Amino acid sequence: MSTTEHLKQQAQHMKERIQEQAPNQRQLIGAVTIMTIIVLLTTVGGLLMGGLALGAAVLTPVFLFFSPVLVPVGTVLFIGIAGLLSAAGFTLAGFSSVRWLYQYFKGRHPVGSDKVDAAKNCIVDTASQLKERASVYVHGAQENVQRAKDQTVAAAT
Structure with a gap:
């Protein structure tokens, strides 16, 4: 076999291996779709960042000018909303506790009753x-008192 034929066979073999490992149409469409989505999301992210920077540059002087009014209003709103949410949470916890107690005393065995x-x-x-220990202690103390009383009476006579 000549060198030329050997090279042709190797080239044919390599071509067959490349065709076996080449992606099919479905894989190619999937890859193109993923790349398109990545490019689209990157573009949208860049536009959002640019808009955020532009908005911050425009609104910062406005916020600084109105901050003597906005800061107290924001503080009052924050405290008010926090109070309302706390009250709602405590009310919900109270209702849940009362419901659990009602079920427990009715014998319905709520979660955690065991x-x-x-x-x-x-x-x-x-x-x-503790009752047994106390009775033993009291009995011992009474015996000691009786002994002391007897000794006092005996010493007095």
Whole structure:
């Protein structure tokens, strides 16, 4: 086999491999679509940044001129809105708590009622243990008082 034929075979083999790995029409359309979207988003982003810079340059002197009025108004609005939102949040929390308590006392077992029952049992157990300790302590103290009384009576006679 001559060198020319060998080179032709290698070229043919390379051409077949390139055609196998070449993207199909669907992949090509997808890539073009993605590139178009990227270019469009970059253009829109650039226009927005330019508009923001232009707006800031135009509105900064206006804000500086009206700032003695705008700052107190903004502060009052901020505090008022924060107060209203806080009141709404606390009201919602209160209604939720009352609803949960209503369901709990009606025996409907709302979420978390098992933990409340476990805590109640723990408190009852602790109270009974403290009651037992207190009765032992009081009984011991009464015995000590009686012994001291007996010793005082014995010492007095």
